[in-house]
Amino acid sequence: MRWPSHAHTEEGRAPRCFRHGRRRFATVLALLLLLVGPAAPGQEATEYELKAAFLYNFAGYVEWPAETFGGPETPLVFAVAGSEELAGNLELMMAGRTVNGRAARVRRLAGGDSLAGVHVLFAGGVVSAPAASLLQAALAQSILTVTEAVARPRDSVINFEIVDGRVRFDVSLDAARRADLQVSSRLLQVALRVTGATQ
Amino acid sequence: MKLLRSLRVKLVGMVLLTTFCALIVAGAAILALDINGFRSQRIGDMSTQIELLALASAPALQFEDHAVANQNLALLSIRPTVSEAAIYDARGGLFASYRRTDNDSALPALPEREGVTIIGDEMVIFRRIVQDGEILGSAYLRADILLYDRIIGYLSILGVVALGAMGVAVLVSAWLQSFVTRPILSIARISRGVVRSREYSYRAEKLSNDEVGLLVEAFNDMLDEIEARTRALEQTNSELQQESAERKRAREEVLRLNEVLERKVLERTRQLELSNQELESFCSSVSHDLRAPLRAISGFSDALIEELPKELPGNARRYLERIIAASLRMGQLIEDLLNLSRVSRGELRRDRVDFSALARDVVEDLRERDPQRVVEVSVWDNMEVEADPKLLRIVLENLLGNAWKFTSRKDDARLEVGSVRDGEREVYFVRDNGVGFDMRYADKLFGAFQRLHGMTEYPGTGIGLATVERIVHRHGGRVWADATVGKGATFYFTLRADLSESPEAASEARGTSDPQTL
Numbered sequence: 001m002r003w004p005s006h007a008h009t010e011e012g013r014a015p016r017c018f019r020h021g022r023r024r025f026a027t028v029l030a031l032l033l034l035l036v037g038p039a040a041p042g043q044e045a046t047e048y049e050l051k052a053a054f055l056y057n058f059a060g061y062v063e064w065p066a067e068t069f070g071g072p073e074t075p076l077v078f079a080v081a082g083s084e085e086l087a088g089n090l091e092l093m094m095a096g097r098t099v100n101g102r103a104a105r106v107r108r109l110a111g112g113d114s115l116a117g118v119h120v121l122f123a124g125g126v127v128s129a130p131a132a133s134l135l136q137a138a139l140a141q142s143i144l145t146v147t148e149a150v151a152r153p154r155d156s157v158i159n160f161e162i163v164d165g166r167v168r169f170d171v172s173l174d175a176a177r178r179a180d181l182q183v184s185s186r187l188l189q190v191a192l193r194v195t196g197a198t199q
Numbered sequence: 200m201k202l203l204r205s206l207r208v209k210l211v212g213m214v215l216l217t218t219f220c221a222l223i224v225a226g227a228a229i230l231a232l233d234i235n236g237f238r239s240q241r242i243g244d245m246s247t248q249i250e251l252l253a254l255a256s257a258p259a260l261q262f263e264d265h266a267v268a269n270q271n272l273a274l275l276s277i278r279p280t281v282s283e284a285a286i287y288d289a290r291g292g293l294f295a296s297y298r299r300t301d302n303d304s305a306l307p308a309l310p311e312r313e314g315v316t317i318i319g320d321e322m323v324i325f326r327r328i329v330q331d332g333e334i335l336g337s338a339y340l341r342a343d344i345l346l347y348d349r350i351i352g353y354l355s356i357l358g359v360v361a362l363g364a365m366g367v368a369v370l371v372s373a374w375l376q377s378f379v380t381r382p383i384l385s386i387a388r389i390s391r392g393v394v395r396s397r398e399y400s401y402r403a404e405k406l407s408n409d410e411v412g413l414l415v416e417a418f419n420d421m422l423d424e425i426e427a428r429t430r431a432l433e434q435t436n437s438e439l440q441q442e443s444a445e446r447k448r449a450r451e452e453v454l455r456l457n458e459v460l461e462r463k464v465l466e467r468t469r470q471l472e473l474s475n476q477e478l479e480s481f482c483s484s485v486s487h488d489l490r491a492p493l494r495a496i497s498g499f500s501d502a503l504i505e506e507l508p509k510e511l512p513g514n515a516r517r518y519l520e521r522i523i524a525a526s527l528r529m530g531q532l533i534e535d536l537l538n539l540s541r542v543s544r545g546e547l548r549r550d551r552v553d554f555s556a557l558a559r560d561v562v563e564d565l566r567e568r569d570p571q572r573v574v575e576v577s578v579w580d581n582m583e584v585e586a587d588p589k590l591l592r593i594v595l596e597n598l599l600g601n602a603w604k605f606t607s608r609k610d611d612a613r614l615e616v617g618s619v620r621d622g623e624r625e626v627y628f629v630r631d632n633g634v635g636f637d638m639r640y641a642d643k644l645f646g647a648f649q650r651l652h653g654m655t656e657y658p659g660t661g662i663g664l665a666t667v668e669r670i671v672h673r674h675g676g677r678v679w680a681d682a683t684v685g686k687g688a689t690f691y692f693t694l695r696a697d698l699s700e701s702p703e704a705a706s707e708a709r710g711t712s713d714p715q716t717l
Binding site: 050054057060097098099166167168184187189190 | 254255258259262263264267330332333
């Protein structure tokens, strides 16, 4: 499979994200080709591969309050708790990629680890009581919380679900509001369920 | 009126054609512009559409939500020109698709290179779906441009507009053309009237100050000129007619006068002929009647002399002899008068006559009558003439008799008869060396009873030369004399009409008797 060069795209119609610089985009594209290339077509992605990809993609549709980043160079930090598989997949996929122009990092979170500097928190498995309090704390720190099995939907902003063997997700706008996060309506469009009143 | 209507029609047609051409050009230009604008607008439209589609489909691709992608595509049903659309994932696999209900063509198996392609009246657009510098897949859209519909619609509008514009143009030009055509039509009408009626007093009305106005002025000036010339021509014509009538009248008058004159001449001629005849018959009857008493006088006088004795008393015998001589002379006189009247009458014959022989014969007669005289006579040989032989003999008897008589006192009397050629005519002459005469009396020579010499010297009646002249005139000729006193005389005559002769002579030549010579 060969992608055409983006030099063909007319300036006027170029998407907003392209306007930052074509050269950088070209390098990204080259890297992407390397990544995508080896993947054998037709080979079904595993659940955690998908979830890692989703998690990574969520960051693109969420806006954090400005003070959560120290500066333009501050990386976007993904904290993964309770799912080594997802963390691995996420690390694999984020190599050399940016989110909203920021470098992305993955931090494996053990119990008692500080949430400082974290932007996205994934809590794998069934969320236990301590984990729930962790989620509460994360929400208070404007951290996008993603879970895969939560007791109450409003405890996390996004909660993965498996519907007909496909990975889907719910979005809780209450939680997002509490975390002071702006979730793009485009994300809501593809969400399985959106709870909480829209603004 | 055919021509006049055609001028109007031409003007209106001109306006129509101009309007039509302008509409065509303007319509074509606007159509070209519109088509161009329409196409780029359509392309822009669809590009926006696919961009929106790409933007909306990015999350669906990222989160592998086919349903949402299909819903997004299904929204395209509100755009009826879109016939089909599809979303392909990053690997080129079909992710979601949309087909208009009437469309059953197959979707492209793989996304193609990004951009707009126009195939006939359709456009095909491929668009990469990119998020955060990452290609998520491709959007595909196929839509009808409906350019042909647009063109047809546009042309029908243009047609309606053109019809309307031309209708308005017809109305306006029909109204406006009268400003141009009215003066021309007026000229045309007047010129027709002038041609038909030949009345040049019409004038065209000048309605404008343009070229048509100039035309009207020129036309009117022309009519002025024609009118003036026609008038002058008519006047000349009538003058000529009058003149010719006068001339005709004058000619008729002349003819009439001529006729009157001719009639008068004929009348007079008839009267003259009548009186001539009377005169001549009187003359001949008088001569005849005179003869009888004369013969009695001379006869009884002869008898008296024979019967009376030789010796008569006194001069009786001498008286008797004188009576006899006088009566003889009178008889001669009567004879001559009868001759003179005879030569005027009867047919004039034209025979070939041996003039020389005739002259010699006459000379022979003279010698016999007077044998004791010695006269030298020379007659030229071989002279021939066409004349009446009897009359010619009388001429020669008279002329030679005169010559013989007037040479009687000469000892060496000589007579000559000959001819000379004078141009065309032959002139005959009789010459003698006798007493001659004074040329002063030459004009009296040929009158009757005119004598230049005394009776006692040379006896004669004075009628001979008158007779000669009469005969010569009857032949159409002339007679004249040349003489010197004491040296002789020469009488010339011709016997043929000559154009150089006097008119009197010519009329003589026609054979009519000349009353004035009597």
